[in-house]
Amino acid sequence: MYNRCxxxxxxxxxxxxxxxxxxxxxxxxxxxxxxxxADGYGHNAVLTAQIAQKVGAEFVAVATVEEGIELRENGIKxxxxxxxxxxxxxxxALFKYQIxxxxxxxxxxxxxxxxxxxxxxxxxxxxxxFRVHLxxxxxxxxxxxxxxxxxxxxxxxxASGLKLGGMCTHFAVSxxxxxxxxxxxxxxxxxxxxxxxxxxxxxxxPGICSCGASAALLNDExxxxxxxxxxxxxxxxxxxxxxxxxxxxxxxxFDIKPVLALETxxxxxxxFPAGKSVSxxxxxxxxxxxxxxxxxxxxxxxxxxxxxxxxxVTINGRNYPVRGRICMDQCMVEIGKxxxxxxxxxxxxxxxxxxxxxxxxxxxxxxxxxTISYEVLTALSKRVLREIK
Ligand SMILES: *Cc1c(COP(=O)(O)O)cnc(C)c1O
Numbered sequence: 001m002y003n004r005c006x007x008x009x010x011x012x013x014x015x016x017x018x019x020x021x022x023x024x025x026x027x028x029x030x031x032x033x034x035x036x037x038a039d040g041y042g043h044n045a046v047l048t049a050q051i052a053q054k055v056g057a058e059f060v061a062v063a064t065v066e067e068g069i070e071l072r073e074n075g076i077k078x079x080x081x082x083x084x085x086x087x088x089x090x091x092x093a094l095f096k097y098q099i100x101x102x103x104x105x106x107x108x109x110x111x112x113x114x115x116x117x118x119x120x121x122x123x124x125x126x127x128x129x130f131r132v133h134l135x136x137x138x139x140x141x142x143x144x145x146x147x148x149x150x151x152x153x154x155x156x157x158x159a160s161g162l163k164l165g166g167m168c169t170h171f172a173v174s175x176x177x178x179x180x181x182x183x184x185x186x187x188x189x190x191x192x193x194x195x196x197x198x199x200x201x202x203x204x205x206p207g208i209c210s211c212g213a214s215a216a217l218l219n220d221e222x223x224x225x226x227x228x229x230x231x232x233x234x235x236x237x238x239x240x241x242x243x244x245x246x247x248x249x250x251x252x253x254f255d256i257k258p259v260l261a262l263e264t265x266x267x268x269x270x271x272f273p274a275g276k277s278v279s280x281x282x283x284x285x286x287x288x289x290x291x292x293x294x295x296x297x298x299x300x301x302x303x304x305x306x307x308x309x310x311x312x313v314t315i316n317g318r319n320y321p322v323r324g325r326i327c328m329d330q331c332m333v334e335i336g337k338x339x340x341x342x343x344x345x346x347x348x349x350x351x352x353x354x355x356x357x358x359x360x361x362x363x364x365x366x367x368x369x370x371t372i373s374y375e376v377l378t379a380l381s382k383r384v385l386r387e388i389k
Contacts, residue, residue, distance in 0.1 A: 005264055010259055018256040030227060031058040031226060032056065033058065034230060036060045037063035041232065042380045045071060052234075059227070069093060096119070103132045112160070116128075134199075134206075135169070136168070136195045137169070140172045150199050151198040158204060167199065211225055213231055214238075218247060219242050237361070237362060259353065261349055262302075267295065267344075269292070271290075272291070315341070320336075
């Protein structure tokens with residue numbers, strides 16, 4: 001109705017293309033758990049999960065219980081893995097919505113166990129022998145038990161009336177090709193395998209074992225284990241140094257396409273005399289008479305302030321520089337005096353796939369802002385409407 005012109009256009013076919021590429025790349029008997037946390041890295045979690053299910057993903061992964069509930073309420077039937085911890089207050093929802101938690105520590109396992117017993121008593125379907133995945137910290141330094149504790153933790157899980165449905169770990173530097181980092185990832189993998197063996201030695205079936213996110217699943221076939229957990233590649237971006245070119249060089253082919261295009265429109269074109277400054281701080285002044293286009297997009301939309309200076313936006317196939325600082329809701333672009341190629345209400349593309357007419361990707365913006373494509377994508381705020389194409 002009164003939709004804003006600043007929007008994120010989601011190229012659904014590219015999402016499906018990427019997920020099919022992942023399915024083809026990963027060994028046949030390896031399961032897929034597609035990370036759709038943070039609203040599918042800003043791409044719409046429900047849409048991503050629907051397509052993930054279509055290509056045969058066994059799981060999708062979320063960061064919060066609420067994200068999991070949103071998926072169930074929108075008809076997602078596959079497994080949902082909760083990658084972060086929740087509070088005891090949220091635990092009843094795990095059973096009601098069949099969300100598989102990562103667990104570790106005696107206290108957390110006992111709390112989930114008690115919540116499961118309560119759910120059983122209340123007759124919640126599927127709460128008996130409820131499956132949880134044991135998180136092992138092999139070097140990420142985030143969540144997980146130490147590898148040598150895995151056997152005891154697995155035993156506690158089973159003793160608490162729960163079932164060990166899987167084991168997982170997460171790599172800290174698998175996206176780097178530095179020798180030291182490659183070595184560290186190998187050590188993490190070895191520690192994880194040892195933890196799995198430890199559990200088996202206790203006579204407990206470890207279930208579905210997973211360790212590889214995008215980088216490791218692309219770079220090492222062994223690290224695909226029983227299940228992989230791709231995130232960023234689903235959305236068309238390579239993890240840091242594990243690029244298309246690097247994979248090609250090592251005899252592997254993996255092609256993906258960006259999914260999301262960030263667009264807005266030229267809402268005013270103004271003549272600036274030489275010497276007139278643009279935006280807060282007066283960091284840029286016209287050196288000669290020129291025309292400035294105003295775009296209704298700013299850092300409150302996720303166009304980070306640190307992208308200026310340096311950011312260029314694409315209008316009708318050509319890049320134009322943002323001048324001065326990006327404001328909360330607006331930014332200004334120099335189009336040059338009497339430019340016949342830029343008219344009022346023309347579309348300006350900030351980044352996106354080729355089909356969107358963009359000349360930049362989220363990766364280009366990330367480099368400019370000294371960050372990673374993940375942050376550029378998830379920075380897009382709620383007021384940026386998502387349009388599925
Ligand atoms: C986010 C996340 C992933 C996906 O990571 P990508 O680098 O985007 O592929 C996988 N596993 C865990 C535990 C995560 O937190």
